[in-house]
Amino acid sequence: MLSISSLRSACIVSVLVSGVFTWSCNERHAPEQSGLIQYVDPLVGTAASTTESARKHSEAGSELKGQTFPAVGVPHGMTHWTPQTRATENKCVAPYYYRDSLFQGFRGSHWLSGSCTQDYGSVTIMPMMDSLTTDAVLRASSFTHTREVSRPDYYSVYLDKYKINAEVTAISRAAMMRFTPDAAGEMYIVIEPNSDEGEGFVEVHPEQNEIVGYNPAHRIYQGWGETAGFSGYFVIQLDTEIEFFGTWNGDSIQNNRLSAKGSKSNVGAFVKVRSQSNTAIQVRVGTSFTSIDGARKNLTAAITDWNFATIQKASAESWNNALRKIEVKTQREEDKKLFYTALYHAELLPRVFNDADGSYPEFGGSGKIATVQGQDYYDDFSMWDTYRAVHPLLTLIEPEASEHMVKSLLLKADQGGWLPIFPCWNNYTAAMIGDHGIAMIGDALMKGIAPAEVERAYTIMRKNAFEPNTDTASYKDGKGRRALASYLQYGYIPLEDSVWDSFHKREQVSRTLEYAYDDFVLSQVAKKLGRTDDYQKLAQRAANYKNVIDPGSGYARGRYANGKWTEPFDPVAARTPYITEGTPAQYTWYVPQDVQGLIAIEGGNDRFIAKLDTLFDQRYYWHGNEPGHQTVYLYNHAGAPWKTQSRIPGIIREEYSIGAGGLSGNEDGGQMSAWLVFSMMGLYPTCPGVPYYDIGTPLFDDISIHTGSHTFSVKTENRSATHHYIQSATLNGKPFNRTYLLHEEIINGGTLLLTMGPEPNKAWGRDVADIPY
Numbered sequence: 038m039l040s041i042s043s044l045r046s047a048c049i050v051s052v053l054v055s056g057v058f059t060w061s062c063n064e065r066h067a068p069e070q071s072g073l074i075q076y077v078d079p080l081v082g083t084a085a086s087t088t089e090s091a092r093k094h095s096e097a098g099s100e101l102k103g104q105t106f107p108a109v110g111v112p113h114g115m116t117h118w119t120p121q122t123r124a125t126e127n128k129c130v131a132p133y134y135y136r137d138s139l140f141q142g143f144r145g146s147h148w149l150s151g152s153c154t155q156d157y158g159s160v161t162i163m164p165m166m167d168s169l170t171t172d173a174v175l176r177a178s179s180f181t182h183t184r185e186v187s188r189p190d191y192y193s194v195y196l197d198k199y200k201i202n203a204e205v206t207a208i209s210r211a212a213m214m215r216f217t218p219d220a221a222g223e224m225y226i227v228i229e230p231n232s233d234e235g236e237g238f239v240e241v242h243p244e245q246n247e248i249v250g251y252n253p254a255h256r257i258y259q260g261w262g263e264t265a266g267f268s269g270y271f272v273i274q275l276d277t278e279i280e281f282f283g284t285w286n287g288d289s290i291q292n293n294r295l296s297a298k299g300s301k302s303n304v305g306a307f308v309k310v311r312s313q314s315n316t317a318i319q320v321r322v323g324t325s326f327t328s329i330d331g332a333r334k335n336l337t338a339a340i341t342d343w344n345f346a347t348i349q350k351a352s353a354e355s356w357n358n359a360l361r362k363i364e365v366k367t368q369r370e371e372d373k374k375l376f377y378t379a380l381y382h383a384e385l386l387p388r389v390f391n392d393a394d395g396s397y398p399e400f401g402g403s404g405k406i407a408t409v410q411g412q413d414y415y416d417d418f419s420m421w422d423t424y425r426a427v428h429p430l431l432t433l434i435e436p437e438a439s440e441h442m443v444k445s446l447l448l449k450a451d452q453g454g455w456l457p458i459f460p461c462w463n464n465y466t467a468a469m470i471g472d473h474g475i476a477m478i479g480d481a482l483m484k485g486i487a488p489a490e491v492e493r494a495y496t497i498m499r500k501n502a503f504e505p506n507t508d509t510a511s512y513k514d515g516k517g518r519r520a521l522a523s524y525l526q527y528g529y530i531p532l533e534d535s536v537w538d539s540f541h542k543r544e545q546v547s548r549t550l551e552y553a554y555d556d557f558v559l560s561q562v563a564k565k566l567g568r569t570d571d572y573q574k575l576a577q578r579a580a581n582y583k584n585v586i587d588p589g590s591g592y593a594r595g596r597y598a599n600g601k602w603t604e605p606f607d608p609v610a611a612r613t614p615y616i617t618e619g620t621p622a623q624y625t626w627y628v629p630q631d632v633q634g635l636i637a638i639e640g641g642n643d644r645f646i647a648k649l650d651t652l653f654d655q656r657y658y659w660h661g662n663e664p665g666h667q668t669v670y671l672y673n674h675a676g677a678p679w680k681t682q683s684r685i686p687g688i689i690r691e692e693y694s695i696g697a698g699g700l701s702g703n704e705d706g707g708q709m710s711a712w713l714v715f716s717m718m719g720l721y722p723t724c725p726g727v728p729y730y731d732i733g734t735p736l737f738d739d740i741s742i743h744t745g746s747h748t749f750s751v752k753t754e755n756r757s758a759t760h761h762y763i764q765s766a767t768l769n770g771k772p773f774n775r776t777y778l779l780h781e782e783i784i785n786g787g788t789l790l791l792t793m794g795p796e797p798n799k800a801w802g803r804d805v806a807d808i809p810y
Contacts, residue, residue, distance in 0.1 A: 072357035084135035087698030103700035124173030139177035151704020158269020190352035211339035229305035259515035266402030379710035401453035419706025421469035426711035429722035465515030471551035479558035547617035557630035558726030629724035661702025679797030728780035747786030
């Protein structure tokens with residue numbers, strides 16, 4: 038059935054045919070919506086949080102929740118198009134916020150969905166009637182959400198100021214727009230490269246009804262403000278003759294001028310066309326990261342005519358193909374909206390970075406153009422977030438794309454000399470902590486993805502893990518593992534090492550915990566390759582987490598080089614500088630590679646379970662910080678899977694909802710949503726790098742995961758909101774009594790049947806000793 042929430046009240050449902058609604062909006066017809074895309078609401082996460090968790094923690098006032106944007110395009114598209122309500126590429130400012138009421142144009146955006154980074158290489162296109170205004174704020178038109186339609190394949194909004202209905206649809210490297218005025222007149226269309234540094238360029242080709250240009254990309258974090266070595270290029274074409282044109286530079290408008298180049302001031306172009314009432318002016322756009330010629334070739338390869346419906350249909354088909362990789366059945370329609378909106382968000386990043394012919398800018402800002410063949414080249418890996426669940430999800434449902442992502446990371450290492458830690462805007466960043474390129478690649482390799490790359494990948498990953506970068510300039514540029522020398526010397530990062538050459542300073546305990554995990558993943562690859570000496574060293578280093586967990590308190594704690602623990606110490610009172618975005622009470626559980634070892638430190642299963650209970654019952658748990666995402670599944674490893682089953686529905690209901698305020702924390706490149714996708718299916722990849730998934734409790738009656746030529750089904754009997762405890766299970770018809778599934782069991786196809794009940798069955802799920810560590 039139709040996702041009414043995504044249409045808002047502007048759209049009047051008029052026909053019901055074969056279970057598919059059609060509707061009219063503003064007395065015009067939006068494209069029909071069918072398939073699973075109808076359950077996606079791209080506006081979720083664009084407003085201050087209204088979830089139960091936010092209300093309980095008094096966080097609802099912050100607009101920096103979710104940080105998503107209503108992206109129109111295709112999964113992992115090069116450029117997503119979005120309504121713009123904020124005219125900036127500044128850090129932590131998304132292009133669109135639900136609470137805003139002024140529309141500034143359609144932006145071709147490279148925003149990292151749900152992040153606190155920056156947009157880059159973007160361009161904005163804005164129509165207006167009868168008069169010209171170039172400033173983004175002054176030209177903006179008021180709009181209402183009641184006259185707004187937001188979908189993954191299509192967005193439209195009515196511009197009150199200009200009496201124009203504006204529509205956009207897009208695929209990976211190209212988009213189409215329609216601007217339909219209520220009355221005939223002169224329509225001005227302004228084109229603005231959104232360069233905060235004032236370095237944009239535009240050029241009008243009036244005889245071709247075309248505008249071209251570029252917006253140079255710049256770095257943040259390491260190399261802040263430096264050129265990224267490439268630009269966002271665009272070619273914009275109109276289906277209507279240009280009658281008049283010009284450019285602007287800052288506040289100065291130059292009529293009949295063909296081009297403008299910024300020099301510390303905003304620049305743009307404008308064209309005037311003659312419009313008829315209720316007749317669309319159409320615009321098509323190609324984008325590229327290589328050149329204007331590349332953008333034109335991308336446009337030509339993608340769009341051959343002026344058929345808006347053809348592009349919209351291609352976008353919708355692309356999304357439906359991606360979404361139907363997981364099919365769910367339930368009587369609760371709201372849960373379908375939660376699930377498929379989350380799957381949409383998890384499929385936005387990383388983005389394809391190469392042109393249709395395989396050309397892309399080399400990694401690291403060299404300015405050279407390279408070419409890939411037989412694969413796509415990807416960038417914008419929000420790696421500290423996404424290795425946890427986004428990439429494990431893609432290894433299940435998008436194995437080919439996952440292989441291309443692995444190869445892309447290896448290409449980056451070849452071109453830049455080091456495996457990047459958090460590669461964004463096609464550069465090194467050293468953002469966040471850890472060395473999770475190893476985690477992502479290692480997990481994929483251990484699941485049989487990119488088998489031909491194992492030797493090459495191991496050599497590249499090993500360099501990051503064993504070789505401190507002693508070249509000061511390149512280390513400051515983001516190359517090499519942060520604080521590796523201290524980590525190797527002490528077996529942990531002491532408080533004396535403040536890790537100045539990183540965006541996140543200090544955070545020594547969190548770094549130690551995450552490096553120990555990364556070393557474990559690399560040890561598994563070494564073992565796979567028969568590198569016995571490396572395996573033994575890395576396996577020993579994987580136990581370094583013990584060096585920052587105080588055995589007296591059982592909590593992660595700051596430690597000096599002489600071995601003394603920091604004082605005073607309160608694990609729950611407040612965030613501390615040696616923990617990343619959280620408290621010791623939250624980060625202590627980040628030992629996914631050795632849960633049994635952590636249980637031993639805590640004093641055995643009973644004390645471990647009691648301590649977990651305290652975390653959740655006292656509301657110390659914080660779902661908005663990714664290192665806690667595996668925590669609720671740790672009950673499985675202590676012989677109490679019913680407690681995992683008990684708590685997951687509550688976390689889902691408190692942390693997620695439909696509607697614009699439906700995320701309690703930053704989406705962070707899809708990780709918040711990937712957790713939801715897995716958890717609603719009743720599975721979670723607690724330790725990427727080991728090919729298994731913890732079993733939780735499904736929120737659906739029937740789940741089909743299509744993994745290529747096979748389908749794996751999770752079916753439930755007697756499930757309801759109050760019947761979420763597993764009573765018994767069978768796998769392919771045979772009794773099943775363990776709390777995890779192997780990756781190969783899922784990708785080879787089969788059926789897990791879970792019989793549910795209202796009370797825990799403490800006898801189920803006892804077989805945990807054989808998890809394949």
